[in-house]
Amino acid sequence: GQQVMQIPQYQHVQEGEDFTTYCNSSTTLSNIQWYKQRPGGHPVFLIQLVKSGEVKKQKRLTFQFGEAKKNSSLHITATQTTDVGTYFCAGLSSNTGKLIFGQGTTLQVKP
Amino acid sequence: DTAVSQTPKYLVTQMGNDKSIKCEQNLGHDTMYWYKQDSKKFLKIMFSYNNKELIINETVPNRFSPKSPDKAHLNLHINSLELGDSAVYFCASSQERLAGNTGELFFGEGSRLTVL
Numbered sequence: 001g002q003q004v005m006q007i008p009q010y011q012h013v014q015e016g017e018d019f020t021t022y023c024n025s026s027t028t029l030s031n032i033q034w035y036k037q038r039p040g041g042h043p044v045f046l047i048q049l050v051k052s053g054e055v056k057k058q059k060r061l062t063f064q065f066g067e068a069k070k071n072s073s074l075h076i077t078a079t080q081t082t083d084v085g086t087y088f089c090a091g092l093s094s095n096t097g098k099l100i101f102g103q104g105t106t107l108q109v110k111p
Numbered sequence: 112d113t114a115v116s117q118t119p120k121y122l123v124t125q126m127g128n129d130k131s132i133k134c135e136q137n138l139g140h141d142t143m144y145w146y147k148q149d150s151k152k153f154l155k156i157m158f159s160y161n162n163k164e165l166i167i168n169e170t171v172p173n174r175f176s177p178k179s180p181d182k183a184h185l186n187l188h189i190n191s192l193e194l195g196d197s198a199v200y201f202c203a204s205s206q207e208r209l210a211g212n213t214g215e216l217f218f219g220e221g222s223r224l225t226v227l
Contacts, residue, residue: 033215041220042218042219100156101154101156104153
């Protein structure tokens with residue numbers, strides 16, 4: 001079945017370092033969403049990308065959607081301790097219309 | 112006001128028991144979901160309802176039965192609980208999908224189920 005693979009599963013960084021998580025789909029996506037889940041919390045929507053090659057920024061966060069609409073990335077510049085949590089991508093399948101979550105990348109930031 | 116609220120937040124019960132989790136959203140959304148998050152944090156969709164009608168039913172044991180009395184409520188009943196049912200269950204809602212554009216999901220705070 002359709003899969004959305006996300007890597008890495010875990011990332012430990014020193015505060016101030018950059019961080020990137022990658023998302024790859026086995027099939028073309030209509031759009032991709034990103035969510036953040038703080039420890040003990042619930043997933044919270046960050047952004048949605050729809051167009052091929054789209055790049056969006058939210059302060060220190062940069063989101064990209066691949067040209068083929070099969071991959072995406074989230075890059076955080078100069079991480080802070082408030083960035084700690086698990087980041088999920090979720091791709092909407094063009095074939096099935098289902099929103100499929102990646103496995104998530106858990107970010108730890110050492111002060 | 113909480114947009115998506117679910118109760119209870121914590122549930123500890125014995126194997127074999129039956130339990131329910133309730134969810135309500137006050138966002139006026141047409142679509143509601145149940146997700147299961149296991150200990151590895153993997154979020155897996157279980158069910159989706161649109162205007163009280165079941166539209167997604169993933170491979171979930173039929174011990175799990177969703178019920179949507181109206182579009183603002185989606186409850187989950189679980190019969191004969193097993194150890195493997197221990198997880199965090201999230202309710203979510205979204206605007207009805209337009210072609211090629213899914214509305215963002217608004218998640219509830221989760222219900223942590225522990226089966227002993």
